[in-house]
Amino acid sequence: EAGVAQSPRYKIIEKRQSVAFWCNPISGHATLYWYQQILGQGPKLLIQFQNNGVVDDSQLPKDRFSAERLKGVDSTLKIQPAKLEDSAVYLCASSPGHLAPSTDTQYFGPGTRLTVL
Amino acid sequence: AQTVTQSQPEMSVQEAETVTLSCTYDTSESDYYLFWYKQPPSRQMILVIRQEAYKQQNATENRFSVNFQKAAKSFSLKISDSQLGDAAMYFCAYRSARRGGATNKLIFGTGTLLAVQP
Numbered sequence: 001e002a003g004v005a006q007s008p009r010y011k012i013i014e015k016r017q018s019v020a021f022w023c024n025p026i027s028g029h030a031t032l033y034w035y036q037q038i039l040g041q042g043p044k045l046l047i048q049f050q051n052n053g054v055v056d057d058s059q060l061p062k063d064r065f066s067a068e069r070l071k072g073v074d075s076t077l078k079i080q081p082a083k084l085e086d087s088a089v090y091l092c093a094s095s096p097g098h099l100a101p102s103t104d105t106q107y108f109g110p111g112t113r114l115t116v117l
Numbered sequence: 118a119q120t121v122t123q124s125q126p127e128m129s130v131q132e133a134e135t136v137t138l139s140c141t142y143d144t145s146e147s148d149y150y151l152f153w154y155k156q157p158p159s160r161q162m163i164l165v166i167r168q169e170a171y172k173q174q175n176a177t178e179n180r181f182s183v184n185f186q187k188a189a190k191s192f193s194l195k196i197s198d199s200q201l202g203d204a205a206m207y208f209c210a211y212r213s214a215r216r217g218g219a220t221n222k223l224i225f226g227t228g229t230l231l232a233v234q235p
């Protein structure tokens with residue numbers, strides 16, 4: 001079974017530029033998550049999708065971050081314009097979404113390391 | 118709001134020895150799940166072990182076991198017979214047991230970097 005795929009793996013941009021990250025979840029997984037992991041901290045949820053609907057974006061800085069999950073499969077996270085404090089690893093995770101919470105394990109992708117100069 | 122605290126930024130263990138990583142959490146909920154995730158240098162987070170709060174029995178997965186103390190809100194991870202491949206960042210995480218939607222998110226601690234000495 002293929003895992004969660006993310007691209008690019010690394011990205012370096014200047015502040016005020018735009019950037020987009022892509023995630024392909026495990027086939028059949030209904031729930032998709034984007035986490036932000038700043039150096040020295042644990043991952044923090046930015047947004048959670050159930051199929052193609054948003055169920056939690058309470059910690060997404062909506063003035064600059066946006067995300068979509070068209071057709072309930074792949075997802076794109078965009079930052080426009082980027083700030084220095086956006087430097088982090090952006091992790092995508094997916095889970096089946098239809099199982100009991102005790103077994104609805106989240107599987108993580110390798111992440112995209114963003115550096116904003 | 119729930120919080121997770123890992124007070125050991127770094128730990129070191131000799132190969133074949135046993136090490137315990139600490140985690141405490143704060144919640145007002147009575148039912149929840151706790152997890153330990155491993156993040157090797159390649160950065161792909163891998164689930165190591167999970168514990169349901171309603172279960173008194175501590176979870177075990179091969180060389181990995183937990184000491185879950187619900188009243189103390191403590192959830193430590195014990196790694197027995199440590200191997201070089203165990204070197205990684207370990208994160209403790211909390212998730213509400215309420216079904217559906219926004220409550221599925223994982224709340225992570227800041228991590229413990231484990232080094233394994235040959």
